[in-house]
Amino acid sequence: MIEIEPRKLLKGETGDWEVVIGLEVHAQVSSRSKLFSGASAEYGAGPNENVSLVDAAMPGMLPVINKFCVEQAIKTGLGLNAKINLWSRFDRKNYFYPDLPQGYQISQYLDPIVGEGEIEVELGPEETITVGIERLHLEQDAGKSIHDLSPNDSYVDLNRSGVALMEIVSKPEMRSGEEASAYFGKLRTIVRYLGTCDGNMDQGSMRADVNVSVRRPGAELGTRTETKNVNSLKFVRQVIDYEARRQIEVLESGGSINQETRLFNVKTGETRTMRSKEDAHDYRYFPDPDLLPLEFAQTWVDEIKRSLPELPDAKKRRFVDAYGLSLYDASVLAADTASADFFEAVASGNDGKMACNWVMGDLFGALNKENKDITESPVTAEQLGALIGLIKDKTISGKIAKNVFEIIWTEGGNPADIVEQRGLKQVTDTGAIETVIDKIIADNPAQVAQVKDKPKTMGWFVGQVMKEMAGKANPQAVNQILKKKLGIE
Ligand code: ADP
Numbered sequence: 285m286i287e288i289e290p291r292k293l294l295k296g297e298t299g300d301w302e303v304v305i306g307l308e309v310h311a312q313v314s315s316r317s318k319l320f321s322g323a324s325a326e327y328g329a330g331p332n333e334n335v336s337l338v339d340a341a342m343p344g345m346l347p348v349i350n351k352f353c354v355e356q357a358i359k360t361g362l363g364l365n366a367k368i369n370l371w372s373r374f375d376r377k378n379y380f381y382p383d384l385p386q387g388y389q390i391s392q393y394l395d396p397i398v399g400e401g402e403i404e405v406e407l408g409p410e411e412t413i414t415v416g417i418e419r420l421h422l423e424q425d426a427g428k429s430i431h432d433l434s435p436n437d438s439y440v441d442l443n444r445s446g447v448a449l450m451e452i453v454s455k456p457e458m459r460s461g462e463e464a465s466a467y468f469g470k471l472r473t474i475v476r477y478l479g480t481c482d483g484n485m486d487q488g489s490m491r492a493d494v495n496v497s498v499r500r501p502g503a504e505l506g507t508r509t510e511t512k513n514v515n516s517l518k519f520v521r522q523v524i525d526y527e528a529r530r531q532i533e534v535l536e537s538g539g540s541i542n543q544e545t546r547l548f549n550v551k552t553g554e555t556r557t558m559r560s561k562e563d564a565h566d567y568r569y570f571p572d573p574d575l576l577p578l579e580f581a582q583t584w585v586d587e588i589k590r591s592l593p594e595l596p597d598a599k600k601r602r603f604v605d606a607y608g609l610s611l612y613d614a615s616v617l618a619a620d621t622a623s624a625d626f627f628e629a630v631a632s633g634n635d636g637k638m639a640c641n642w643v644m645g646d647l648f649g650a651l652n653k654e655n656k657d658i659t660e661s662p663v664t665a666e667q668l669g670a671l672i673g674l675i676k677d678k679t680i681s682g683k684i685a686k687n688v689f690e691i692i693w694t695e696g697g698n699p700a701d702i703v704e705q706r707g708l709k710q711v712t713d714t715g716a717i718e719t720v721i722d723k724i725i726a727d728n729p730a731q732v733a734q735v736k737d738k739p740k741t742m743g744w745f746v747g748q749v750m751k752e753m754a755g756k757a758n759p760q761a762v763n764q765i766l767k768k769k770l771g772i773e
């Protein structure tokens with residue numbers, strides 16, 4: 285039995301339940317050609333344009349392993365902190381389907397190229413979990429049956445037939461929809477950093493089979509259902525929420541769960557039975573006699589390891605150490621290289637914490653509002669860095685900086701020039717501030733009388749000064765002078 289700390293229990297009618305989740309993620313290898321043939325693996329070609337005789341399973345055709353795809357699998361394994369198996373082999377998984385002309389899928393069964401590993405998954409500001417990886421294996425994708433082109437016929441498009449997939453199998457260590465979707469997102473971050481898969485879920489480059497079961501806390505694992513081809517973080521969460529509730533209801537009303545494969549309906553958010561699940565022995569797995577075992581030297585793995593870019597967790601730690609960010613802020617910025625690079629460009633020569641606040645607050649906020657990606661940001665990292673520099677050297681206040689940000693966002697321009705041209709420089713001249721304060725004190729005797737008993741009402745005076753000075757007064761100076769003049773400690 286796998287012993288796991290119970291987390292996040294669900295309340296049923298008859299007591300608490302624990303949800304157990306394991307994900308099998310299919311990630312399409314970013315490669316020009318297929319796993320066992322030279323045909324193009326590109327997305328979006330016309331029907332059956334990218335099909336070699338091997339992909340169409342013509343008699344006598346033989347598969348030839350694509351070394352590049354093997355290298356991508358090793359890279360990904362290293363990114364998952366996993367054991368790379370120097371000896372692995374391909375097996376035939378036998379089944380019939382019209383989009384599978386071979387009558388079997390070439391996959392890896394008992395000896396996958398990558399073994400156990402683990403990754404860190406951030407759930408929120410306070411919480412990080414570790415999720416175990418069971419294995420990663422290489423396999424070929426199947427073609428696609430098309431049923432909606434003709435009222436009478438079905439068609440088959442074999443473009444995808446033979447495209448290389450990495451199947452990344454997690455241990456059943458997740459306990460909620462949030463955990464599972466955060467894990468799926470972290471996998472996407474990792475493969476994107478590595479460049480081994482483009483991670484485009486909506487194009488099907490990355491999709492998850494979601495295994496869900498429920499059990500009483502501490503009990504043996506329950507029977508699981510597997511919901512196929514879930515292709516967004518939100519859908520993963522929905523599948524789990526729906527399945528967990530459904531299974532608890534079935535069990536509490538005295539029924540039992542069938543081990544089965546289910547389909548998710550994105551319109552209703554529900555899952556439904558597709559077929560009862562096969563067991564591994566139903567597939568009559570056996571080593572593919574057309575292919576030699578995969579065998580390579582540790583020195584090759586070491587060489588690949590040296591070529592890896594900085595990975596998200598390493599970047600996250602570096603952001604914490606070098607810029608003093610919280611672990612969570614660092615993980616959000618490190619989640620994709622575009623955000624990470626943008627942040628680093630803003631932070632260079634600036635205060636790291638301040639750069640982080642501006643990127644994650646004002647910039648991400650503005651991008652979200654207009655549904656823009658960071659690569660489409662109208663404000664460049666150089667502009668934002670310059671703007672922060674102006675706050676830091678007290679040329680403008682933080683508040684004025686928000687206005688300048690708006691201006692560069694909509695009109696563009698150099699922050700220093702904008703400040704100069706529009707007369708937005710902060711007034712630090714205490715004499716000018718004093719004159720304004722004296723006038724406000726003289727004009728508002730009632731407020732002055734009140735502030736003696738209620739020092740908090742000093743905020744009202746600050747507001748008046750700022751209004752009078754169009755927000756340009758240095759806030760520290762305003763506070764200091766007000767306190768002195770009003771006799772507040
Ligand atoms: P199969 O190909 O038959 O689905 P795999 O071993 O490839 O089997 O994958 C099984 C997946 O299901 C793994 O991700 C594993 O963590 C998960 N899993 C296994 N048992 C359970 C269970 N009782 N509840 C939830 N998930 C489970």
Ligand code: MG
Binds near residue numbers: 308
């Ligand atoms: Mg599987």
